[in-house]
Amino acid sequence: MxxxxxxxxxxxxxxxxxxxxxxxxxxxxxxxxxxxxxxxxxxxxxxxxxxxxxxxxxxxxxxxxxxxxxxxxxxxxxxxxxxxxxxxxxxxxxxxxxxxxxxxxAAAQNALPVAEYTLGMILLLGKGAFAAREHHGADRHRMPGPALGEVGNMGRRVGIIGASAVGRRVIELLRPFDFEVLLYDPYVDAAGARSLGVRKSGLDDLLAGSSIVSVHAPATPETRRMIDAARLALMPDGSSLINTARGSLVDTEALVRELATGRLTAVLDVTDPEPLPADSPLFDLPNAILTPHIAGSQxxxxxxxxxxxxxxxxxxxxxxxxxxxxxxxxxxxxx
Missing domain, CATH: 3.40.50.720 (NAD(P)-binding Rossmann-like Domain)
Structure with a gap:
């Protein structure tokens, strides 16, 4: 013009x-x-x-x-x-x-801060930072020794659900780190996953085989509560779920039940409903890390x-x- x-x-x-x-x-x-x-x-x-x-x-x-x-x-x-x-x-x-x-x-531009938030949470979860914070607060007069067991990010397996604009930016940001990355996306074949530098996986296998799972799929009728009670049960003890996509992708009641056992950790920037009611158990669970939909551009x-x-x-x-x-x-x- x-x-x-x-x-x-x-x-x-x-x-x-x-x-x-x-x-x-x-x-x-x-x-x-x-x-x-x-x-x-x-x-x-x-x-x-x-x-x-x-x-x-x-x-x-x-x-x-x-x-x-x-x-x-x-x-x-x-x-x-x-x-x-x-x-x-x-x-x-x-x-x-x-x-x-x-x-x-401007979806591609808005994807960057969401991906940055996700990367930060993955690194902190892998380091055991949130659990360490709880223990340190409970025993504040003693400095802990080196963490044992599964704490650390070397070779950790991360599962990405959805090769959306955000999912792809997360994959890109993870490349410099020593992670193994799995991808579930029904629209991406094995060759497409390889071109992204990740391994294609089925959803159930990804949940069962990853220590950190991050959700980046769109909200559609097919994805509503795709992370339900049965799929949460597949996640290994001590694993973590991150949701920065839409709250409707996760069955909130099922997640609350799993978190109450102490078996999993969840980082939730989005919830269903949103905002949560004031009496939601998620506010009181130490293994639920809640942020008020801040991952996007601020x-x-x-x-x-x-x-x-x-x-x-x-x-x-x-x-x-x-x-x-x-x-x-x-x-x-x-x-």
Missing amino acids: SRRPTALFAMDAPNLPLLFPPDLLARLRELLDIDPACVVTDFGDPGPRARLPEVEVLVTGWGCPPLDDRALGALPRLRTVLHTGGTVKWLLPPESRARGLTVSS GNELRRLGAAVVDEAERLHTGAPLAHRVEFARLDRTA
Whole structure:
């Protein structure tokens, strides 16, 4: 495009300066005719309604309403959506996919902090850090000697469930370390797993043979509670489960029962339900490490998402293909 297309921010307004600090916002405004004072969370709002018929590009984020028939009717010239978040499933109902919109997502950029969080947790779990913390607090007047048994990361087997954007980044981050990595993903064959530097495995074999399992599969009807009581029972004594994907992939009640035995450890950045009720037993189990959905982009990491959108806007401006275009055909089996 030689001219600046008319664009609109559609997201929660407080996120805008975090996603687009002044330098990024200035670049974006050189590429798009967009007003940072006009940020929409309701396409029926009378304030921006007069601008909607001219909008060709939406810059979306958390807080943007779904692009349903009502929204699309108000946006007759809309052709491109540049999304600052990860998943766009909730944003794109079937009617918007049928419209033929070009959609870009910052999912790859949002995958990095999730993968970094996961790597940190894998290393700490393998080192026995969380159990050591509990013991050290209980016997704080005595320094422990060298840990015995299975503590340590040399040659530890890690199971990755899902070769998603996050799963692949985790695999990449694990390469410099002395781990053996198994992968379960029904859409990746043995050759594809080898190209990632991992070994393909069935789900049950992965759970039974890994000391740390990290979940990175999408939330679909097929994956709902895929980690159920029977599969948790396959995990060896002393092993650990990490979930940064979606809480629905793990049967919470079954997990609570297993954790209550002390047999397993779980690191949960997502839960089902989310947030957990205040009386959830998970809050009181010392082998349940809970964080409040912080693995994804936070604080200064939001800038990375905004920068990805600015880069896509530049490609749009020059007529180059978008680098992070969403493939609608794969959307139902991705995060």
